[in-house]
Amino acid sequence: MFASSRKESFSLQAMQIADACLVWSAFALASVLRWNVFGTESDGGGLGPIVWLLYMVVPFSPLLLELFGFYRNAERKKLSSAVFQICQAGGVMGAAVGAMVIIFQVDPSSRLVLGLGSVFSVIFIFLRFYWVRAIVRRRIANGAGRERVILAGTPKDIDDFLKEMPEGVTDYWEVVGRFDLDSDDPMELKDMIEKQSAERVIISPKNTQFEKVSQAVEFCDAQGLEVWVAANFIRAQVSRPAFDTLGGKPMLVLRSTPELSWSLLLKSLFDRCAASLIILLTSPLWVIAALGIKLTSSGPIFFKQARAGKYGESFKMWKFRTMVVDAEDKLAEVKETVGNQMQGPVFKVDNDPRVFPFARFLRKWSIDELPQLLNVLSGDMSLVGPRPLPVYEVKEFEKAEYRRRLSVKPGITCTWQAGGRNSITSFEEWVEMDLKYIDNWSLWLDFKILIMTIPAVLFGRGAK
Structure with missing residues (x-):
């Protein structure tokens, strides 16, 4: 580096x-x-x-x-x-x-x-x-090839900044001066730059007034010296800082989700191509599911429900119906009589009495999830991403950070499904895994999760 x-x-x-x-x-x-x-x-x-x-x-x-x-x-x-x-x-x-x-x-x-x-x-x-x-x-x-650098800021800010820098970065620095923005005379910075033939000034303005930071930047800019300003004055725990322009004005951008890139465009293209192929290959299962549902339970073949998509925007998610027609009306009764195995706003339970017999077969082998490929084709969902929750469950979120799982497009499968599927009983742990996926997203991670999902589905691990 x-x-x-x-x-x-x-x-x-x-x-x-x-x-x-x-x-x-x-x-x-x-x-x-x-x-x-x-x-x-x-x-x-x-x-x-x-x-x-x-x-x-x-x-x-x-x-x-x-x-x-x-x-x-x-x-x-x-x-x-x-x-x-x-x-x-x-x-x-x-x-x-x-x-x-x-x-x-x-x-x-x-x-x-x-x-x-x-x-x-x-x-x-x-x-x-x-x-x-x-x-x-x-x-x-x-010591060859090192860049002569002046560090500016309060003494404590400079020390903290150096501690946070990886050795792989500071190995290439020769710190030729430290300038205190709060107490040193601006002319001292000029003398330091000239005396040391500095190549770059790095400012850590964590506890410094913006006016003094601006003066130092203008002073270095007038001399044609490169200046880097650390964004550590904003105490964001997750967001990654970057610069962009808005109406010709420089803007500091803080992103906590994957930035728009060729990788995201490839993900979207792959989602639609793979969804089309999977629908084609699994078409016999669609016929079996449709006939089985029609013959064993009165009501429609498909079930659609309002789910929270990206940024919480509601969309209709499709599944093969696996519950009795009035299942949502009976939810409160089931919660009272059977309980809830999931800690938090999400409801999950083994042997849900609302599920009819043939539907248990569909659930065990995740056949009931296949219609969600239509949501992938429409752009509401992705193959991999945090599972979309019903809108009414999202409204019951107790912590604001839970909503960060809504900052990306929801998916058919995700980390917890690929690993243990429905074995997780803590919503806190569920969210933690989703946020880890968001923070570390890459195309390779998506492919890895898809590969891990295959044996989980084929062997029916954890399906309920």
């Missing part, structure tokens, strides 16, 4: 380009060995027969490495961690390439190049990592 986001971004891109070149070189070397060592014959020669595969492997290999955290905090990373992350990325890429080889029946001699190239790629990337890490560590130890 480098001293500034621009340097970090440049370094990341440079390493990714280098690794992409190494992957291509690995396959080129494998091709040469195939001809000169193994003497394998082929009708194409060189990398020609598999060059279309390399167009996928070469650019996506660095992206997978980044996804598994390979490029983060590289100078402090253990060799074992680096090897594990390289193997993780290699495993995913290998599975994708293997599937392509089988589907498109790649020539056997080219498979040898793919196998050797994959092994060489792992070796080359690891050697590059080891070499770069050694150089970076040596430069840090010698």
Whole structure:
């Protein structure tokens, strides 16, 4: 991790380009060995027969490495961690390439190049990592390449700021001065900048008046010196600060949910494509469910209920009906006679007397949830996200922080369903798991939850 986001971004891109070149070189070397060592014959020669595969492997290999955290905090990373992350990325890429080889029946001699190239790629990337890490560590130890930085703020704010900074960041700093915004003369900052040839001023304004912060920023701005202002003066426990513009005016933005990005757009696209495919593949189950409900219980096949969507906006969620028609009217009676296994505003109970016999089969294998794929297609829900609660239960939330689970689109499955499904009895724990999902969201996490959901459904674990 480098001293500034621009340097970090440049370094990341440079390493990714280098690794992409190494992957291509690995396959080129494998091709040469195939001809000169193994003497394998082929009708194409060189990398020609598999060059279309390399167009996928070469650019996506660095992206997978980044996804598994390979490029983060590289100078402090253990060799074992680096090897594990390289193997993780290699495993995913290998599975994708293997599937392509089988589907498109790649020539056997080219498979040898793919196998050797994959092994060489792992070796080359690891050697590059080891070499770069050694150089970076040596430069840090010698004090070379450090940025001359002046820290401004109250003495306590500066000390607290330094304690909060990871060593992977401060390793690249040479703190050449500390300026007290409250008591020091502004001209002292000018003298300090000139004397130390400072490259950057970092201001920690946690307990400093904005007027003095503004004066320091204007003073540095006039000299063309880069100034960074920490956003720790806002005591947000969850939100991540970022800057944007509104009507041409700079704005400090605090976000506690995933920022609009290509990843979110890909999630939305994947949701709709996957939902369409699942509906097609499970269409026989829809017919079985519809016939079973119609033959065993009087009333409609589908059940729709007002659920709280993103930001609490109400939408109609669809399910196969698994309860008697007047189930909602009997809710209060059931709560009084049977009780509630869930602590909090949510109601859940084993052997709910309102569920008719055939519906227990639908619930056990989660067939009753299939119509929610229609909500995914309409954009009201996602495949993965916090489960949508009935509007009347959301109104009974006791803590304001519970509503943060409404800050993202609700989903058909989530962390607690994939892990233990309905075994959780504390709404507090349920919310905690949902918020952890929101705070750590990534496409990879969604795929992981979807994969974990499959055995939970197939084996009917925890369904009620």
